[in-house]
Amino acid sequence: MLRIAKIPIAVFALFILVFPWMACQIPAIEHYPDIMVFAGIYCLITIGLSLLMGYAGQISIGHAAFFGIGAYISGILTVNYGMNPWACMGIGMAVTAVVAALVGTPSLKLKGHYLAMATLAFGIIVFIIFNEETQWTGGPDGMSGIPGLSLFGFEFDSVERYYYLVWGIVIAAFIFTVNVIQSGTGRALRAIHASESAAGAMGVDVARFKILVFVYSAVLASLAGSFYAHYLNFINPATFDLFFSIKLLIMIALGGMHNIWGAIVGTGLITFLSNEWLQYFEEFEVIVYGAILLFVTVILPEGLAGVPGIVKGWFRR
Amino acid sequence: MSADMDENVLELQGVVMTFGGLMALSDLDFKVRRGMIKAIIGPNGAGKTTLFNVITGSFPPTQGTVTFNGRPIQHLKAHKIADRGISRTFQTVELFGNMTVLENVMLGCYTRIRTSFIASGFVLPQARRKEKQIRENALKILKFIGLAHKFKDPADTLPLGEQKLLEIGRALASEPELICLDEPAAGLNETETYVASSLIKAINAKGTTVLLVEHDMKVVMNISDEILVLNYGQKIAEGLPEEIRNSPRVIEAYLGAEA
Numbered sequence: 001m002l003r004i005a006k007i008p009i010a011v012f013a014l015f016i017l018v019f020p021w022m023a024c025q026i027p028a029i030e031h032y033p034d035i036m037v038f039a040g041i042y043c044l045i046t047i048g049l050s051l052l053m054g055y056a057g058q059i060s061i062g063h064a065a066f067f068g069i070g071a072y073i074s075g076i077l078t079v080n081y082g083m084n085p086w087a088c089m090g091i092g093m094a095v096t097a098v099v100a101a102l103v104g105t106p107s108l109k110l111k112g113h114y115l116a117m118a119t120l121a122f123g124i125i126v127f128i129i130f131n132e133e134t135q136w137t138g139g140p141d142g143m144s145g146i147p148g149l150s151l152f153g154f155e156f157d158s159v160e161r162y163y164y165l166v167w168g169i170v171i172a173a174f175i176f177t178v179n180v181i182q183s184g185t186g187r188a189l190r191a192i193h194a195s196e197s198a199a200g201a202m203g204v205d206v207a208r209f210k211i212l213v214f215v216y217s218a219v220l221a222s223l224a225g226s227f228y229a230h231y232l233n234f235i236n237p238a239t240f241d242l243f244f245s246i247k248l249l250i251m252i253a254l255g256g257m258h259n260i261w262g263a264i265v266g267t268g269l270i271t272f273l274s275n276e277w278l279q280y281f282e283e284f285e286v287i288v289y290g291a292i293l294l295f296v297t298v299i300l301p302e303g304l305a306g307v308p309g310i311v312k313g314w315f316r317r
Numbered sequence: 318m319s320a321d322m323d324e325n326v327l328e329l330q331g332v333v334m335t336f337g338g339l340m341a342l343s344d345l346d347f348k349v350r351r352g353m354i355k356a357i358i359g360p361n362g363a364g365k366t367t368l369f370n371v372i373t374g375s376f377p378p379t380q381g382t383v384t385f386n387g388r389p390i391q392h393l394k395a396h397k398i399a400d401r402g403i404s405r406t407f408q409t410v411e412l413f414g415n416m417t418v419l420e421n422v423m424l425g426c427y428t429r430i431r432t433s434f435i436a437s438g439f440v441l442p443q444a445r446r447k448e449k450q451i452r453e454n455a456l457k458i459l460k461f462i463g464l465a466h467k468f469k470d471p472a473d474t475l476p477l478g479e480q481k482l483l484e485i486g487r488a489l490a491s492e493p494e495l496i497c498l499d500e501p502a503a504g505l506n507e508t509e510t511y512v513a514s515s516l517i518k519a520i521n522a523k524g525t526t527v528l529l530v531e532h533d534m535k536v537v538m539n540i541s542d543e544i545l546v547l548n549y550g551q552k553i554a555e556g557l558p559e560e561i562r563n564s565p566r567v568i569e570a571y572l573g574a575e576a
Contacts, residue, residue: 176438183437183444184451187424191413198411201373203399203428203491212434 008261009175016167020160033163037231039271040166043264044224046251047170047177048217050263053252055181055189056213058108061245062119065126066218068240069096070225075146075235076136085149089226093219100218101211108210111196115214123245130237142236149230162231169227173220178260189213243286247274250289253296256303265304325384326351326495326526327372327403332381332391334367334550341367342550345381349495354517354527356537358561359547360570365530366408368547369497372528373405374398386494399428404493406484408500408530414473418464418483421472422455425490430454455490462486462516478509485516495526502533514540538562546570 023032045063052058073092077083103122107114130137137143149156149165156162180186188209191199196206229235247270255266270289278285300306327349334342341364349355357365371378374395383391390398404425413421430451432444459465462482467475472483481501488496501517502510514536521527521540531537537544537558544561546554548570554561561567 179440180434180438183440183448184423184427184430184432185434185437187416187420188427190415190420191424194413194415195411197375197395198407198413199424200375200395201399201405201407202425202487203396204424205394205396216434 009171009178012264013171016171020163034159035272035275037159037163037166038228038275039268040163040170041224041228041231042248042251042271043170043267044166044173044227045217045221045248046255046263046267047173047260048213048220049248050252050255050257050260051177051181051189052213052217053249054257054259054262055186055193056210057193058210058214059113059116059249060119060214060217061116061242061249062103062121062123062126063217063221063248064240064242064244065119065123066096066100066221067225067228067244068126068130068235068237069099070222071229071235071240072130072137072143072225073222074226074229075143078147078230079143079145080136085147085226085230086151089223092222092226096218096222097215100215104211104214104218105207108214109207115210119245120242123242127237127241130240137237140237142234144234146229146233146235148233166227166231169223174260174264181260185209247289250293252303254292254303256300256305258302259305262303262305269304324350326386327528328384329372330382330384332368332371332383333379334364334371334376335379340550342371342378345547345550345552347545347552347555349526349528350543351494351526352521352524353542354521354529354540356529356531356541356544357547358531358534358537358544359553362549363547364550365547366499367550369405369499369528369530372398373403373497399491399493402492402494403497404428404488404491404495405497406481406488406499406501408503410477410480410484412472412480412484412487414471416472417468418470418472418475419452419455419459419468421483421487422458422490423451425458425487426451426454428491458486458490461489461519463512478505478512481505481509481513482516485513485520489520489525493525495528496520497528497530499530500532501529502531502536510536 019036020033023029045067049060049063052060070092073095074085074088077088077091078085103118104115107118131140156165188199188204191202191204192206192209200206251266251270252263254269255262255264274285278288281288296303302309325348329345329347332342332345357368359365370376372383374393374397378391381391382389385401385403390401413424430447432447436444456465456468459468462485464479464483464486472480475483485498485501498517501513505513510533517527517529518540529541541558544556544558545552546561546567553566553570554564
């Protein structure tokens with residue numbers, strides 16, 4: 001039931017490959033690759049978050065903060081110190097790993113949902129720091145002039161180029177995560193989800209695994225933040241607020257948290273909803289998210305990833 | 318290693334376990350000789366499962382020492398104790414219902430063969446080799462416990478009798494020196510009980526020491542080498558099955574004192 005077949009990944013990769021070309025054939029969706037860049041960046045976060053929620057059974061309401069830490073470290077180090085963007089990405093990921101371990105360790109050693117509370121508080125604190133440490137972050141006005149990315153003289157300066165860069169990374173992260181899920185490590189994670197006491201009695205270090213997955217998901221969020229900063233060339237704190245953390249949870253809930261594909265589908269849908277399809281709702285956008293979350297929890301607890309199973313059930317009858 | 322350490326795989330000294338004001342275990346001493354089947358019996362609430370939880374590290378004892386292979390383990394977390402070579406089953410079956418029968422046993426191999434997060438993410442050749450080894454070990458165990466034909470089934474779809482066997486199989490996969498079985502025959506019919514007790518004997522014949530909590534006296538009397546009787550967290554008798562059968566204190570604990 002957990003074998004994630006290679007064919008869907010290949011089909012998915014092919015879709016990603018031809019999407020920009022398809023989009024530019026239809027004037028109405030010409031700008032979709034741009035939205036897809038954002039979807040890809042968010043997918044990086046939700047892939048890790050889905051592993052944390054769906055497989056390790058922990059909820060984080062602070063991933064916007066890790067996303068922000070990555071973005072601001074990239075921004076500050078490239079703008080103020082002129083450092084190499086790729087090096088900054090690595091530094092951002094390393095710093096995030098340490099911070100995540102510090103935040104996660106005390107709460108993940110306890111049973112229950114303490115991580116949700118700790119990350120909630122952490123997210124708010126980090127958001128305040130982004131706003132108040134004006135000399136570093138530019139405060140609420142944000143910081144601009146963040147350089148684009150280039151590799152060996154090849155500039156990722158167009159939407160298409162950046163699109164392929166981001167989605168290449170997303171697919172790599174996706175495959176890495178799928179491999180983990182299908183290995184002994186993934187088995188240990190699912191065991192923790194099913195019964196912590198039995199997992200412990202079978203030699204699985206429950207706390208260590210939860211911390212490991214939490215750190216992994218935070219590092220991916222940080223990487224996403226760096227890509228975000230180098231794509232927009234501008235960041236401000238509003239992007240990394242509590243609501244974004246919740247939006248990430250809605251993405252995963254909509255897609256289905258027990259299936260890593262759910263993260264991709266849910267993220268894609270919510271990104272397009274918020275960047276494009278819900279423009280008419282303006283401030284009432286939030287209500288739509290609430291409705292989606294309510295609908296999914298009540299009607300589709302397995303998310304969209306559960307739909308094929310439900311449909312199969314109808315035909316079997 | 319002294320002769321004594323070699324002979325006793327497990328030794329408890331002065332073990333006390335209190336929950337608030339309730340004394341679940343009081344000043345308990347006992348030894349388990351290597352290679353034997355030792356049963357722990359006693360009325361409901363006597364502290365049998367608490368004793369298992371203390372030995373396997375679910376919680377540390379309030380006082381006292383638990384020595385396994387000559388080394389104290391009472392301060393260790395459950396997963397460390399599993400690594401040392403004590404495995405267990407649970408009174409209320411605690412299988413991983415979200416996994417197949419085979420995967421449950423494969424997880425049991427975790428104490429002996431494991432791959433790192435990074436190695437599994439990149440599917441390094443060593444990770445692939447280890448996974449193959451785990452699968453083979455698990456299949457061997459499924460054959461041994463007689464569930465090989467159900468390896469693909471989700472664990473929670475098995476009938477209770479097979480779930481109990483599977484739990485034993487999962488514990489065996491960790492290649493323990495001492496296996497603690499918490500009521501392996503509870504809720505089983507006569508045939509299933511027979512299968513379970515034969516399996517326990519077979520496990521013991523392979524050299525694994527067995528510590529057993531069980532209410533089914535037929536099973537206990539049939540397969541145990543030694544019996545420990547608990548009542549209100551205290552040892553009230555310890556000895557050979559026939560000694561226990563005839564002990565007045567044990568009869569009193571179970572049936573109440575005669576007027």
